[in-house]
Structures are given as C-alpha cells and as structure tokens.
Amino acid sequence: MRDVAVVGVGMQKWGELWEKSLRDIFVEAALLAIEDAGVDHIDSMYIGCMSSGLFVYQEHIGSLLADYLGVRPIPATRIESACASGGASLRAGFIEVASGMSDIVLAGGVEKMTDVGGDEVTFALGTAADQEYEGFSGVTFPGIYAMIAKRHMHEFGTTPEQLAQVAVKNHNNGSMNPLAQFPMKITVEQVLNSVMVADPLHILDCSPITDGAAAAIICSVDIAKKLGKPIIKIIGSAQATDTIALHQRDDITRMRSTERAAEEAYRMAGKKPEDIDIAEVHDCFTIAEICITEALGFVERGKGGGFVESGATALDGRIPINTSGGLKSKGHPVGATGIAQIVEVVHQLRGEAGERQVKNARVGLTQNMGGSGGSAVVHILEAE
Amino acid sequence: MRDVAVVGVGMQKWGELWEKSLRDIFVEAALLAIEDAGVDHIDSMYIGCMSSGLFVYQEHIGSLLADYLGVRPIPATRIESACASGGASLRAGFIEVASGMSDIVLAGGVEKMTDVGGDEVTFALGTAADQEYEGFSGVTFPGIYAMIAKRHMHEFGTTPEQLAQVAVKNHNNGSMNPLAQFPMKITVEQVLNSVMVADPLHILDCSPITDGAAAAIICSVDIAKKLGKPIIKIIGSAQATDTIALHQRDDITRMRSTERAAEEAYRMAGKKPEDIDIAEVHDCFTIAEICITEALGFVERGKGGGFVESGATALDGRIPINTSGGLKSKGHPVGATGIAQIVEVVHQLRGEAGERQVKNARVGLTQNMGGSGGSAVVHILEAE
Numbered sequence: 224m225r226d227v228a229v230v231g232v233g234m235q236k237w238g239e240l241w242e243k244s245l246r247d248i249f250v251e252a253a254l255l256a257i258e259d260a261g262v263d264h265i266d267s268m269y270i271g272c273m274s275s276g277l278f279v280y281q282e283h284i285g286s287l288l289a290d291y292l293g294v295r296p297i298p299a300t301r302i303e304s305a306c307a308s309g310g311a312s313l314r315a316g317f318i319e320v321a322s323g324m325s326d327i328v329l330a331g332g333v334e335k336m337t338d339v340g341g342d343e344v345t346f347a348l349g350t351a352a353d354q355e356y357e358g359f360s361g362v363t364f365p366g367i368y369a370m371i372a373k374r375h376m377h378e379f380g381t382t383p384e385q386l387a388q389v390a391v392k393n394h395n396n397g398s399m400n401p402l403a404q405f406p407m408k409i410t411v412e413q414v415l416n417s418v419m420v421a422d423p424l425h426i427l428d429c430s431p432i433t434d435g436a437a438a439a440i441i442c443s444v445d446i447a448k449k450l451g452k453p454i455i456k457i458i459g460s461a462q463a464t465d466t467i468a469l470h471q472r473d474d475i476t477r478m479r480s481t482e483r484a485a486e487e488a489y490r491m492a493g494k495k496p497e498d499i500d501i502a503e504v505h506d507c508f509t510i511a512e513i514c515i516t517e518a519l520g521f522v523e524r525g526k527g528g529g530f531v532e533s534g535a536t537a538l539d540g541r542i543p544i545n546t547s548g549g550l551k552s553k554g555h556p557v558g559a560t561g562i563a564q565i566v567e568v569v570h571q572l573r574g575e576a577g578e579r580q581v582k583n584a585r586v587g588l589t590q591n592m593g594g595s596g597g598s599a600v601v602h603i604l605e606a607e
Numbered sequence: 608m609r610d611v612a613v614v615g616v617g618m619q620k621w622g623e624l625w626e627k628s629l630r631d632i633f634v635e636a637a638l639l640a641i642e643d644a645g646v647d648h649i650d651s652m653y654i655g656c657m658s659s660g661l662f663v664y665q666e667h668i669g670s671l672l673a674d675y676l677g678v679r680p681i682p683a684t685r686i687e688s689a690c691a692s693g694g695a696s697l698r699a700g701f702i703e704v705a706s707g708m709s710d711i712v713l714a715g716g717v718e719k720m721t722d723v724g725g726d727e728v729t730f731a732l733g734t735a736a737d738q739e740y741e742g743f744s745g746v747t748f749p750g751i752y753a754m755i756a757k758r759h760m761h762e763f764g765t766t767p768e769q770l771a772q773v774a775v776k777n778h779n780n781g782s783m784n785p786l787a788q789f790p791m792k793i794t795v796e797q798v799l800n801s802v803m804v805a806d807p808l809h810i811l812d813c814s815p816i817t818d819g820a821a822a823a824i825i826c827s828v829d830i831a832k833k834l835g836k837p838i839i840k841i842i843g844s845a846q847a848t849d850t851i852a853l854h855q856r857d858d859i860t861r862m863r864s865t866e867r868a869a870e871e872a873y874r875m876a877g878k879k880p881e882d883i884d885i886a887e888v889h890d891c892f893t894i895a896e897i898c899i900t901e902a903l904g905f906v907e908r909g910k911g912g913g914f915v916e917s918g919a920t921a922l923d924g925r926i927p928i929n930t931s932g933g934l935k936s937k938g939h940p941v942g943a944t945g946i947a948q949i950v951e952v953v954h955q956l957r958g959e960a961g962e963r964q965v966k967n968a969r970v971g972l973t974q975n976m977g978g979s980g981g982s983a984v985v986h987i988l989e990a991e
Contacts, residue, residue: 224706224707224708244739273666273667274660274666276658276660276661276731276734277660277661277666279738280730280734280738280742281734281737281738281739281742282657282658282661282687282689282731282734282735283657283687283688283689283734283735283736283851283977283978283981283982285687285688285848285982286688286689286848286849286850286851286864286977286978286981286982287737287851287981289848290848290849290850290851290855290981295848295849295850296847296848296849296863296864296867297847297848298698298845298846298847298848299688299848299982300686300687300688300695300699300846301686301687301688302684302685302686302687303666303667303668303669303684303685303686303687304667304669304670304683304684304685305666305667305670311684314682315684315699318702318703318706318708319702319706321706321708322608322702322703322705322706322707322708323608323706324608324702324705324706346664347660347666350660350664350665350666350667351666351667352667353665353671354663354664354665355628355665358664358665461682462682462684463680463681463682464669464670464673464674464679464680464681464682464683465670465674465679465680466670466674466679467667467670467671467674471674479680480670480680483680593667593670594667594670597667597670597671597674598667598669598670598683
C-alpha cells in the first residue's frame with residue numbers, strides 16, 4: 224500500500240442554509256478543498272451522506288454532484304454509515320489511493336437537513352437506529368443517549384455538571400471557529416437550565432440540526448510532494464461495527480466499535496493514545512464525548528466525566544478534544560461531520576487554526592460514529 | 608495492486624418476499640456465498656443498496672447487516688449509486704482486496720421494495736433521477752426510458768418488435784433460471800399486446816419490482832488457490848458518471864457512462880469487445896439493453912435493434928446477453944442487481960449454469976447502471 228496524504232480541505236460556514244440546495248453546498252466545499260490542494264484534476268470521488276433520500280428526496284448523489292462539480296465522467300460513489308458516513312468516505316478514498324487505483328481522490332461529505340420539517344428530520348435521523356426494535360417502539364436518539372448517560376451516571380458517578388462541561392468546552396472552542404453554526408460561549412448554568420430533552424440531557428447537551436458540507440483532497444505522498452503542500456499523512460485508518468440496537472449490548476456505556484477501530488488504527492499507525500496531540504470526536508451528545516474519551520484510551524473507563532472537568536481536554540489541556548467546537552458548536556450535518564473533523568485536524572497540524580491553534584500539534588486523531596455506536600471510523604494523521 | 612478473484616456467490620429465488628425482512632434476505636444470500644466460497648471468516652463487507660431509507664425506513668444497514676450476519680465487529684459499509692449500487696459495491700471490495708488492506712471481502716447487494724405501497728416505490732425509484740429538474744416535473748423512469756426509445760426509433764429505425772425481442776430473449780433465458788422472479792416464456796405478440804406504460808414501452812418492456820439480495824466473496828488469488836476453488840479473476844473494474852438528468856445530454860440515445868466505463872475496463876483487462884464470451888447488462892427496460900449493447904461495442908451504434916432481432920445476443924448467438932434472464936425476467940431489486948450479474952457470470956465461467964450454460968465461456972462482462980445512465984459500473988471476469 225502506498226503512503227497517502229491529505230493535501231487540501233474545505234468547508235463553508237455551517238448553519239441553516241435555506242438559500243442553498245444540497246448540490247450547492249457540496250460544490251462550495253469541494254471547490255474550497257480543490258483550491259486549497261492546488262490540484263488541476265481529481266480521479267475519483269466519494270461522498271458521505273446519511274440520508275439524502277429522506278432529507279431531500281434525492282438518491283444517486285454521487286453522479287449528481289460529480290456533474291455539478293464539473294468533474295463528470297469520473298467515478299463518484301456515495302458512502303453511507305449513518306453519522307459515520309463522512310469518516311467512511313475518507314476511508315474509501317484512502318484505500319483507493321493506497322491501492323494505486325487512483326492518484327488523487329476527493330473524499331467529501333454533505334447533508335441538507337433543514338429542507339424538511341422537524342418531525343421528518345427526527346424520523347430520518349431515527350433510521351440510524353434499529354427501526355424494527357427501536358424506531359417502531361418510539362425511541363429517538365436523545366432518548367437512546369439519555370439511557371447511556373443515566374447508566375454512566377449510575378455506574379461511575381458521572382454528574383450533569385460534567386456532561387455540561389463538555390458543551391461549555393466545545394462552545395468555547397467553537398467561539399474561535401468562524402465556520403461554526405453556534406459560536407456562542409455558554410456556561411454550565413445555562414446548560415443545566417436549558418430545556419430538558421430526555422433526562423438527563425438538556426437541549427444544550429445535544430448537537431444541532433445543520434446544513435453543511437466538507438471535502439478533503441487526498442493523494443499519494445509522491446504527488447503531495449510535487450504539489451509543494453505540507454505533508455499531512457494518513458497513518459492509521461480503521462472502521463468497526465457494533466449492534467445498532469442498544470438493547471443487544473451487554474454494556475451500554477462502552478463504545479465497542481470505537482474501541483475496536485481505535486485499537487486497529489493505533490496498531491496501523493504505530494501510535495499509542497498518549498502519542499495523540501489533538502482529537503476530533505463525535506460529540507453528538509455530551510455523554511458521547513465522555514464515553515468516546517474512554518474508548519479511545521485517553522482516560523480510564525468510567526473516568527471520562529472527571530477528565531473533562533479537570534480541563535484535560537480543553538485547548539490548553541493534556542489532550543485537547545474538539546478544538547473545532549465539535550458537533551455541539553460547529554454543527555452536525557450528519558454525512559459531512561466525519562470530513563469536517565479531518566478539516567480541523569489538517570488545519571491544526573498545518574498550524575493554521577488561528578486563535579484555537581494547539582501548539583506543536585503533530586499527530587491528530589478523528590473519531591466518527593454512526594447511530595449510538597453501531598459503526599465507528601478512526602483516522603490518525605501525522606504532519607511530516 | 609494484487610490479483611483478485613471471486614470465490615463464492617449466492618442469491619435466493621427473487622420475488623415478492625413478504626414473509627422476509629431486508630435483514631433476512633441479505634443474510635440468506637450472504638450465507639450462500641460464504642458457503643459456496645468455503646471461507647471461515649470475512650475481513651470486511653460492502654452492501655450495495657439504493658434506498659433502504661425510502662423503502663424500509665432504515666439507514667445504517669452496513670452495521671445492521673454485519674450484526675445479523677454474525678460478523679460484527681468487522682467494517683461494513685453501504686454503497687449507493689442508485690441501481691448501480693451493486694456494481695459499485697463489488698468495485699469497492701475489489702479495490703480493498705487489491706490494495707492489500709483486506710484479504711477476504713464480502714460484496715453484497717440488497718433491496719426490499721415491496722414493504723411500501725406502489726406510489727411509494729415509484730417515488731423512491733424516482734430519486735435516482737434529478738429530483739429538482741425531472742422528479743418535480745412529474746416524470747418517472749418509464750417516461751424517461753420511453754423518451755430514449757422514441758429517439759432511438761426516430762434516429763435509427765428501431766421498431767417496437769425489436770424492443771419486444773429483448774424481453775422475449777431474456778424471459779426465455781430466465782425460464783431456465785430457477786431463481787428468476789418471472790420465469791415464464793413470452794412472445795413478441797404478448798409484449799406488444801401488454802398494457803402500455805409509457806409509449807412505446809409496454810409493461811412487458813419493463814423490469815419488475817422485486818425483493819432480493821445477492822452476495823459475492825472476493826479475495827486475493829493466493830487465498831483463492833489455497834481454498835481450492837475455481838479461479839475466476841476480476842481483470843477489469845471501472846466506473847463512470849454522466850449527467851443524471853436527461854435534458855442535459857446532447858444525445859439521449861448514447862449511454863456515455865457505460866461507454867466510458869467499458870473503455871476503461873477493456874483497457875485494464877487487456878480485452879476487446881470481441882473477446883467477451885457472455886455479458887450481463889442492465890436491461891431495466893428493453894430499450895436500455897439495446898443502447899447498452901451499442902455502448903459496450905458489441906455492435907455498431909444504432910444497430911442494437913437489428914442485433915437482438917438477428918439472434919446474435921441469444922443463448923446460442925455470437926455474444927449471449929443476459930443468460931440469467933436479466934433484470935427483465937430474473938427481477939430487479941435495485942441494489943442487488945449488480946451483484947446478481949456477478950453471480951450469473953461466475954456460474955457461467957465455472958460451467959455451473961445448467962440448462963442455460965454457454966459453451967466454453969471463459970471471459971464474462973457485467974454492466975450495471977444507475978438511473979437513466981447517470982452512473983455505470985463495468986467488470987470483466989476471466990476463468991483461469
């Protein structure tokens with residue numbers, strides 16, 4: 224397998240982009256990534272998207288977006304693994320370049336979520352859970368993560384204040400990210416006093432509904448060198464699955480697909496958790512970030528709540544997590560999220576993260592997750 | 608890139624499988640393929656599926672199906688390119704094995720289309736067309752292919768009888784395939800007297816609505832040799848895109864994505880159209896097979912109608928096409944079709960096709976297409 228680098232990344236300011244369609248927002252992000260990379264063509268394209276069928280009544284978006292981007296007739300394929308679609312898209316592109324099949328591949332992600340009503344959005348998101356055993360019983364994702372949170376609190380003494388700390392930290396980071404959907408700083412009190420969605424999760428424990436796209440240009444390291452771009456290598460890429468239904472798991476506080484993908488990515492990269500300088504993780508709900516921090520090996524199991532409370536995951540902490548603002552503040556257009564994590568890590572490893580730059584960041588990790596952890600994708604990137 | 612072989616294939620009898628769910632039918636086909644291959648594990652899995660979101664309200668099916676197949680926690684990803692999802696799934700698996708990332712990969716496809724009402728099926732299928740410029744104007748796929756047929760008749764003198772010949776040939780082949788949904792033989796008169804769907808396409812010019820799945824096990828040739836299985840190598844794999852909307856094309860009778868993918872697959876395989884012994888092509892409507900026969904270079908442009916009429920594409924013809932019965936007779940569960948084409952070609956190249964066996968078949972081609980040709984995937988397989 225050939226060495227692979229990310230040479231360009233792009234995304235627009237995320238939010239409720241009512242004046243733009245799915246094809247508009249994807250093309251916008253893709254052009255930014257192509258410009259950033261300085262490439263004059265791409266050989267192939269992957270697009271992570273969870274549910275264009277239910278959100279905008281459009282499947283077949285690989286071809287559609289290749290056409291609107293002006294790169295037809297290159298191969299273009301949609302990749303879906305619920306909210307982990309973006310991470311899986313990057314991985315598909317990584318494998319294609321590593322194989323030698325293509326030299327320059329665009330791995331993107333997109334979701335247009337605000338063109339349908341709120342009920343439809345909730346329904347569409349619910350299709351990431353097991354429809355026959357969860358959806359049809361009426362549970363939606365806030366309820367699923369609330370159960371995980373309750374159990375984590377019961378077993379490990381995690382507190383609502385600790386959950387809130389995740390949101391406070393990520394909004395603080397997001398306040399320095401000009402592309403974030405909700406860049407306002409918030410306090411623990413504000414989180415705890417915000418409306419309850421599913422006990423113990425308040426609305427400020429939840430990531431928002433977002434329109435957005437992100438794109439990355441990946442190529443062989445040989446080509447990256449010719450482009451004269453900073454070499455940000457993908458040194459680990461792994462994906463794993465778990466049951467998609469919560470009731471089938473023996474321990475709902477463990478994110479086993481993340482544990483498995485992380486183990487494999489660390490092995491491939493020759494790194495350990497303590498070698499990671501920054502991480503972007505899938506904080507769809509505050510409790511998710513706590514469980515993931517544990518699953519990635521950054522902290523002992525059950526200690527994730529205290530870890531965030533200690534400041535260890537803050538910008539100036541031992542392992543800054545979600546320097547971009549995370550899903551919580553930056554927004555969560557589900558299919559695009561995994562690629563936006565790559566955008567942030569590349570900016571950090573290049574030293575281009577502005578106010579939120581982490582000093583001497585050389586190795587970054589991304590963890591993108593589908594549903595309540597039915598799938599997970601972990602990548603490790605290193606600046607040469 | 609390593610050499611890659613298909614060592615196992617499986618599918619069930621297709622039809623209206625009301626007593627089974629999407630997960631049931633996928634697992635059924637996957638187990639048949641695994642048994643056929645004789646492998647004791649798989650490393651990774653791809654599932655081609657066009658619209659589980661709109662057909663059964665379930666996304667995230669990679670993880671769901673890995674779990675129900677009993678192969679969790681391996682990576683499992685859904686691949687979507689409308690009706691070309693199956694072909695794109697095989698291609699993803701091919702690239703992964705060729706890269707060395709995995710040794711044994713299951714590439715499957717599935718669609719459960721009969722759990723929703725007829726209007727919903729038509730709507731879901733319509734999402735393979737450009738919703739903003741085609742769907743919202745009210746056109747559905749029979750209408751789109753009817754326009755292509757009208758133009759082909761106008762330009763080249765193609766006749767309704769020639770269109771009907773495609774259906775007659777494919778149903779004749781399907782009558783020898785125990786897994787076909789509609790294995791009855793039909794006559795040209797029956798086609799021409801069947802109800803008109805969109806002039807000039809009668810209902811017997813159209814492929815049916817089908818529940819079904821198919822799976823293929825692919826691995827490195829080294830492993831295939833150890834398994835002691837017949838070596839059926841994938842020697843060409845290519846994918847291409849076109850506009851997904853018909854009105855954007857300068858010539859609607861040309862399947863340019865197929866032309867492009869075929870050109871690339873022939874180049875990769877070191878083969879020419881005349882080297883192909885059998886082909887499974889995307890006859891979603893009778894006119895499609897005629898245009899595709901031309902796009903693959905089996906006959907001169909405009910001569911596809913006369914070609915089928917001459918018997919050249921019959922079982923005992925110069926280039927037997929759709930020996931399985933094709934989408935027309937075997938059925939068309941959209942995401943599974945591309946993999947079922949591989950099932951047939953592998954059976955033919957192994958000499959296991961029973962009554963419909965083509966003598967001395969050594970090289971087979973599959974052509975799988977999305978929408979009205981917005982995407983196309985071409986594979987070339989050779990028996991060692």
